[in-house]
Amino acid sequence: MGGDCEPVNSKRGTLNNHSGFSPPSPFHSGKWLVRTCLYAVLFLWVSPAALAQQADQSGTAATIRALEHEWAEGQSRVDARALDLIFDNALVYLEYGSLVSKGEYLARIKRQNPQLDLITYEGTTVRIFGGTALVIGTYAEKRTRTGKTEAQRWRFIDTWAYKNGSWVLIAAGAAPITR
Amino acid sequence: MRLFYLILAFGIFGAGIAYAQVSNDFGMESKLMAMEQIEKVQAPRTKDFKALDAMLDEAFACVDPEGNLLNKAEVLAHLQTDSSIEFVPNSLAVRIQGNTAIVTGLYWKKVMQHGRPFVRRSRFVDTWLYKGGRWVAIASLSTPSEVH
Numbered sequence: 001m002g003g004d005c006e007p008v009n010s011k012r013g014t015l016n017n018h019s020g021f022s023p024p025s026p027f028h029s030g031k032w033l034v035r036t037c038l039y040a041v042l043f044l045w046v047s048p049a050a051l052a053q054q055a056d057q058s059g060t061a062a063t064i065r066a067l068e069h070e071w072a073e074g075q076s077r078v079d080a081r082a083l084d085l086i087f088d089n090a091l092v093y094l095e096y097g098s099l100v101s102k103g104e105y106l107a108r109i110k111r112q113n114p115q116l117d118l119i120t121y122e123g124t125t126v127r128i129f130g131g132t133a134l135v136i137g138t139y140a141e142k143r144t145r146t147g148k149t150e151a152q153r154w155r156f157i158d159t160w161a162y163k164n165g166s167w168v169l170i171a172a173g174a175a176p177i178t179r
Numbered sequence: 180m181r182l183f184y185l186i187l188a189f190g191i192f193g194a195g196i197a198y199a200q201v202s203n204d205f206g207m208e209s210k211l212m213a214m215e216q217i218e219k220v221q222a223p224r225t226k227d228f229k230a231l232d233a234m235l236d237e238a239f240a241c242v243d244p245e246g247n248l249l250n251k252a253e254v255l256a257h258l259q260t261d262s263s264i265e266f267v268p269n270s271l272a273v274r275i276q277g278n279t280a281i282v283t284g285l286y287w288k289k290v291m292q293h294g295r296p297f298v299r300r301s302r303f304v305d306t307w308l309y310k311g312g313r314w315v316a317i318a319s320l321s322t323p324s325e326v327h
Contacts, residue, residue, distance in 0.1 A: 090274050092283050094304050097324040099283055127238060127317075129308050132279045134318050136240050136248065155246040157320045159306045161276050170274075171281040173304040175322040177246030 061126040080106045094173030118142040131162040153177040208273040236315040244321045265289035278309040300324045
């Protein structure tokens, strides 16, 4: 780069002229114009694609976050119909050390009293891998059973997949934070 | 008659595609089960970090049974100092959804605690992604199976 800006009577130019092996300066041959145009075209072609991809990623992340919120809302409202749309039929859910299916999870939601459980999300991160997305985060849970209130913090990973034009939850699990 | 042969041809073609899909899924399932064995049993035992490095995606996230969040480098570093003496996965199940696979199962891990062997039973959910012509693990979560 620095070489291109050297004056023509520089030492390097003189030596090259003397040896008879002097490549024409890109500034003089007009090649620089071609090169600049090529770079400009490349930049204009790549940057919208990169921006579009970035916008797409943030759009997907927002969609996934909204679905996570819908899931929490649906659970607190005991709205099995809303949850049915969010959950894939082959959902695997790992809760309290047991593996439950979509049907079992929805049946449990219908049985539980949502007023006895309080879940507070503490922070989540969304990672997108094309048609797969991971949500990693923590939440605090307060459960009241037989008059006793238990508090526990959990770390979770949810896996979402883009299927038939929408994102669905295909796997979820949480581990108790013990330290 | 011509229509019959046409329908028959389409039927055979369709069945062939369906069979290929099923056998392909079955092959993928077997491959993922084998990879789980390598990831959870063989590589930690033989300290084959090169195999693990190839199997874990750079953005790999792991939640261990204590609820700690570890990245790929932390997982590899942890395995270098892991004192477990036995690691037995069980009840493995693979569900493939497009280029994503969910593997669930149980494992028993025998560790030494205060000089005495202690068995820890955990259940896990692993997420694999078919990327660049191979399966890589992008997430793994384990939780104690005794928690109720």
